[in-house]
Amino acid sequence: MSKRQMLMLADVQSVENTCKTDPACPFVAFEKSKNTFGFTLAANGEVVIYTFSMGDDYPDNTVLTYSHCPDQPLLIHERIPTFFNTISPKYWKNPKCVNPLPRVGIQEPDETTDFWLNEDSPSSDMDVNIPANEDGDDTNDSDYDDDGEDDNDVDEDYYNTDGEDIPEYFSDEDEQVKMHPLLAHDIEQVKQLAGNQAISYRMFDALGDIDIDLQLDVSFLQDLIAKAWCLNREQPLVVRLHCSLSKYLDENSPQVSVFQSSKSNQPGVCSQMKKITESFLLGHWKSLTNKAVLAHLKSREKSPSKTCQRDGHRNHSNTSRGRTLTIPISFSRSSSSMSQSPSSESPSPVSPDSSSKKFGKKMFPWQPWQRSSSTGHSPPSPGKEELHLIPAATQDQKQAKQIPSLEHGFLWQMYGYLKNRIPNLSEFCVVCDEPHIFQNGAMLKPAVCERELCVFSFQMLGVMQDAAENIATGAEVVDLLVSMVLAAVKSRRRQLILDPFPSVVDPKSSKELAFSPKKKNFDRLESTLDKFSSMTDMLAAGSVTDMKKQMDRMDFMAYPLLQWIISSNRSHIVKLPTNKQIRFMHTPHQFLLLSSTPSKEIAFRKAKQEHGSIFAFHGSNIENWHSILRHGLINASGTKHQMHGAAYGKGIYLSPHSSVSFGYSGMGHGIHQPVKKLPPVQEPKKSACRFLQSKNLRCIALCEVISSKELNRHGHVWVCCNPDHVCTRFFFVYEDGKVGDQGVDTTQDKYTKDILSAMADWRTL
Known part of the structure; x- marks a missing residue:
C-alpha cells in the first residue's frame, strides 16, 4: 500500500472515529470503499449525502458530490479532515480533528531565512525548521493549531481515538521538514521576482514530497476570450508540480496537474498547458542535477556584477498580483503588454553572456542560445511531404517558446516559459505543439493541426480531445458551420476555397484517412454532407450515442465528418x-x-x-x-x-x-x-x-x-x-x-x- 493510500485511509478513519464519539453528531451513515468515502448530514430538517471519490494522487483531484446537486461535482485539492472542519461548525461543535497532521500543510519559509547558498552549503538535504513563536516554542504556522495543545496530543486524538496504533509513517522521526537548499532557493527567487502570490507550496514531509503551485495570472485576457477558453480570468491558472522534497532535481520528473480552483470541469486549456509543461520537463529535467545547478549558481554569485543585478531585481519586485514583472527574461510583446509598464529602473532583458555560454555549453546544452537565434526557437523543419505546409509565424509566436535563463533557478525558468506561452496557446497544435500550418497565422480556438500523425492521434487515440473540444457549441452554430462547408463543396471554386479540406480517419480502417487534403475527393464529401440529418432530427435523437447511430444509418462517415467540422472551427x-x-x-x-x-x-x-x-x-x-x-x-x-x-x-x-x-x-x-x-x-x-x-x-x-x-x-x-x-x-x-x-x-x-x-x-x- 502506498503512503498516499495509507494517508487517505487514516484521514477517513479519523473523521469517522471523531464523529462516532459523540452520539449527538449529525454526521452519520459512514460508508467507505477502496476509493470512496461518504457520510450523511441530518440537521435542521435537511438531509445531505456527501460522497468523496479519491484517486492515487490524494489529496489532490478529489471529486466531491452532493445529493441535492449530483450533476455539479466539486473538485477539491485538500484532505478530507480539512474539508470536514470547514462544514462541521455550522451543524456541530468544533471537532477534535481540526489538525489531522500538524507537519503536513502549507509551509512558508521564514522571511529572515537566507536562502542564498554559502560555500559550506551541502548539495544534499537541508533542514528547514518550523518558525518559532514569540514564546520560543516550535509551532506550525498552520491555521488549525489554535488551541495550544501539544502536537503529540493532537496527533494522538486524531489518529488514536479508539486506542489504535498510530500509523507507522507518522513517526516522531518526521518532526523536522527537510527541504533541499536548491529547492528553497528556487522558491524564494520566484517570490522575489514575481511576488508572493506567484508561487505557493504544500509540504508532505511524512511522504517526502512537496506540491509546488505556480500561479499564472490570466487577468490580461479579455472577458470574451476567457469565455471562449472556458477560463475564469479572475483566478490564476495553477500549474502544480509534485516532486521530491529532499532530492528535487535528482529525483524523477515531477507529476503535473493544471487547473483553476473554481472549475469542477477543467477547461481544455488546462490540458494543453499540462502537455506543454510535461514536454518542457521531459526535455529539460533529465539534463539537470542539483550539484550542477548549485555549482552554476555559486559561480554566478561570486561575480559582483551578478550580485548587484540580483539585488536590484529584489528591490524592484512587484507584489501587486504579479502584473509588473521586472525580470531578466525576454517575454514576448504580447506577454509584456498584458502587464503595467515596468519601472524605468527595471533592468534590460538579459542576453546570454560569455559566462552563461560557458556553463550552457557544458551543462545546459538545451539552452535556447545554443540552438536557436535570439528571437526564440525555430520549429523543426517539416518533412518532405509537408514542404508546402509552411506556418506563417507571427513575431509573438516566434518568441513564445523562448526559454528564459537558468540564472534565477529552474522554477523561475519554468514560470517565465509557461507565462509566455499563454497569450499564444492557440497558435500551436494541441497535439504536437508545433505552429499551425494555416497560412494566415493564428486563430482564437485551440485546435489540432492538419499533420496526419496529429489527426490520427486526435481522432483514433483521443489524444488531447479535451483540449480541442468545442465545449459549448450551440445547435444553431453547428447548423451554420455545416451550411458553410456544404456551400463550399458545391461551389465551382471548391478546389480553391474548401480550405482546409477535411482530415477524417476512416472508422472502418483506422490506418487510413477517408477524407484527406492530399487526396481530395469532393464528390464523396458532397455525398456525405447531403446525407446529414437535419439539426431538428439530431436534437430529437436525445443523446450523442443515438445521434451517431442515426447518422451511421445514413452514411458511416457522417458522424466523424460532423466532429471534424465542429472541432476544426477556430473562431x-x-x-x-x-x-x-x-x-x-x-x-x-x-x-x-x-x-x-x-x-x-x-x-x-x-x-x-x-x-x-x-x-x-x-x-x-x-x-x-x-x-x-x-x-x-x-x-x-x-x-x-x-x-x-x-x-x-x-x-x-x-x-x-x-x-x-x-x-x-x-x-x-x-x-x-x-x-x-x-x-x-x-x-x-x-x-x-x-x-x-x-x-x-x-x-x-x-x-x-x-x-x-x-x-x-x-x-x-x-x-x-x-x-x-x-x-x-x-x-x-x-x-x-x-x-x-x-x-x-x-x-x-x-x-x-x-x-x-x-x-x-x-x-x-
Missing part, C-alpha cells in the same frame, strides 16, 4: 439571444464572432488607444466563410484567393455602408459593381424555428477597424492593408436573398450606439 461563435440582437440588421440569425488570439487582441487594444477605432462591414459569399472561420480575414489581393478587383490597392476590403457589403456577399466571383437596387427590407418572420431553412444564404460580418493611416478610405470603399487592424465582432446571415437595411452607415452615431450597446452585452453571453 468563437455564439448565437445572440433576441433581446441582445442589433435591431437595424433585421435578421434573427445574428452571431457574436471572435477569431483573434489574445496576443492579437492585446495589440489591437494598444493600437485602438493610440488611433481609435470604427466599425465597418465585410461582405463575402457563404462559400468563403468555411475558410475564413479557420484562417481569418486575409489580404487576398494579388493571390489566387482574390475574388474581385483590387481597384483601390491591396488589403482587406470593407465598407461603412451595408448596401456595398450586401452586394459582395451575394456574388460568387467577378468584379464588383456598385449595387443600384437591393430588395426592400423585410422584417423577419416571427418563426419558432431556430435553424436555417434555406440553402440560399447571404452573410456579412461587422468588424472593428483601427482608424490609422493604414486604413485607406475611398468613399464607400475602405481598404486596410494591415490584417492585425481588423477584428470581426458580429456575423449576420440572411435567407432566400433577403438583406437588411441598405441605408446603414456605421459612421453615423445612431448606428454606432446600437453596436456599442451590443458589445457591452458580451459579458452576459
Whole structure:
C-alpha cells in the first residue's frame, strides 16, 4: 500500500472515529470503499449525502458530490479532515480533528531565512525548521493549531481515538521538514521576482514530497476570450508540480496537474498547458542535477556584477498580483503588454553572456542560445511531404517558446516559459505543439493541426480531445458551420476555397484517412454532407450515442465528418439571444464572432488607444466563410484567393455602408459593381424555428477597424492593408436573398450606439 493510500485511509478513519464519539453528531451513515468515502448530514430538517471519490494522487483531484446537486461535482485539492472542519461548525461543535497532521500543510519559509547558498552549503538535504513563536516554542504556522495543545496530543486524538496504533509513517522521526537548499532557493527567487502570490507550496514531509503551485495570472485576457477558453480570468491558472522534497532535481520528473480552483470541469486549456509543461520537463529535467545547478549558481554569485543585478531585481519586485514583472527574461510583446509598464529602473532583458555560454555549453546544452537565434526557437523543419505546409509565424509566436535563463533557478525558468506561452496557446497544435500550418497565422480556438500523425492521434487515440473540444457549441452554430462547408463543396471554386479540406480517419480502417487534403475527393464529401440529418432530427435523437447511430444509418462517415467540422472551427461563435440582437440588421440569425488570439487582441487594444477605432462591414459569399472561420480575414489581393478587383490597392476590403457589403456577399466571383437596387427590407418572420431553412444564404460580418493611416478610405470603399487592424465582432446571415437595411452607415452615431450597446452585452453571453 502506498503512503498516499495509507494517508487517505487514516484521514477517513479519523473523521469517522471523531464523529462516532459523540452520539449527538449529525454526521452519520459512514460508508467507505477502496476509493470512496461518504457520510450523511441530518440537521435542521435537511438531509445531505456527501460522497468523496479519491484517486492515487490524494489529496489532490478529489471529486466531491452532493445529493441535492449530483450533476455539479466539486473538485477539491485538500484532505478530507480539512474539508470536514470547514462544514462541521455550522451543524456541530468544533471537532477534535481540526489538525489531522500538524507537519503536513502549507509551509512558508521564514522571511529572515537566507536562502542564498554559502560555500559550506551541502548539495544534499537541508533542514528547514518550523518558525518559532514569540514564546520560543516550535509551532506550525498552520491555521488549525489554535488551541495550544501539544502536537503529540493532537496527533494522538486524531489518529488514536479508539486506542489504535498510530500509523507507522507518522513517526516522531518526521518532526523536522527537510527541504533541499536548491529547492528553497528556487522558491524564494520566484517570490522575489514575481511576488508572493506567484508561487505557493504544500509540504508532505511524512511522504517526502512537496506540491509546488505556480500561479499564472490570466487577468490580461479579455472577458470574451476567457469565455471562449472556458477560463475564469479572475483566478490564476495553477500549474502544480509534485516532486521530491529532499532530492528535487535528482529525483524523477515531477507529476503535473493544471487547473483553476473554481472549475469542477477543467477547461481544455488546462490540458494543453499540462502537455506543454510535461514536454518542457521531459526535455529539460533529465539534463539537470542539483550539484550542477548549485555549482552554476555559486559561480554566478561570486561575480559582483551578478550580485548587484540580483539585488536590484529584489528591490524592484512587484507584489501587486504579479502584473509588473521586472525580470531578466525576454517575454514576448504580447506577454509584456498584458502587464503595467515596468519601472524605468527595471533592468534590460538579459542576453546570454560569455559566462552563461560557458556553463550552457557544458551543462545546459538545451539552452535556447545554443540552438536557436535570439528571437526564440525555430520549429523543426517539416518533412518532405509537408514542404508546402509552411506556418506563417507571427513575431509573438516566434518568441513564445523562448526559454528564459537558468540564472534565477529552474522554477523561475519554468514560470517565465509557461507565462509566455499563454497569450499564444492557440497558435500551436494541441497535439504536437508545433505552429499551425494555416497560412494566415493564428486563430482564437485551440485546435489540432492538419499533420496526419496529429489527426490520427486526435481522432483514433483521443489524444488531447479535451483540449480541442468545442465545449459549448450551440445547435444553431453547428447548423451554420455545416451550411458553410456544404456551400463550399458545391461551389465551382471548391478546389480553391474548401480550405482546409477535411482530415477524417476512416472508422472502418483506422490506418487510413477517408477524407484527406492530399487526396481530395469532393464528390464523396458532397455525398456525405447531403446525407446529414437535419439539426431538428439530431436534437430529437436525445443523446450523442443515438445521434451517431442515426447518422451511421445514413452514411458511416457522417458522424466523424460532423466532429471534424465542429472541432476544426477556430473562431468563437455564439448565437445572440433576441433581446441582445442589433435591431437595424433585421435578421434573427445574428452571431457574436471572435477569431483573434489574445496576443492579437492585446495589440489591437494598444493600437485602438493610440488611433481609435470604427466599425465597418465585410461582405463575402457563404462559400468563403468555411475558410475564413479557420484562417481569418486575409489580404487576398494579388493571390489566387482574390475574388474581385483590387481597384483601390491591396488589403482587406470593407465598407461603412451595408448596401456595398450586401452586394459582395451575394456574388460568387467577378468584379464588383456598385449595387443600384437591393430588395426592400423585410422584417423577419416571427418563426419558432431556430435553424436555417434555406440553402440560399447571404452573410456579412461587422468588424472593428483601427482608424490609422493604414486604413485607406475611398468613399464607400475602405481598404486596410494591415490584417492585425481588423477584428470581426458580429456575423449576420440572411435567407432566400433577403438583406437588411441598405441605408446603414456605421459612421453615423445612431448606428454606432446600437453596436456599442451590443458589445457591452458580451459579458452576459
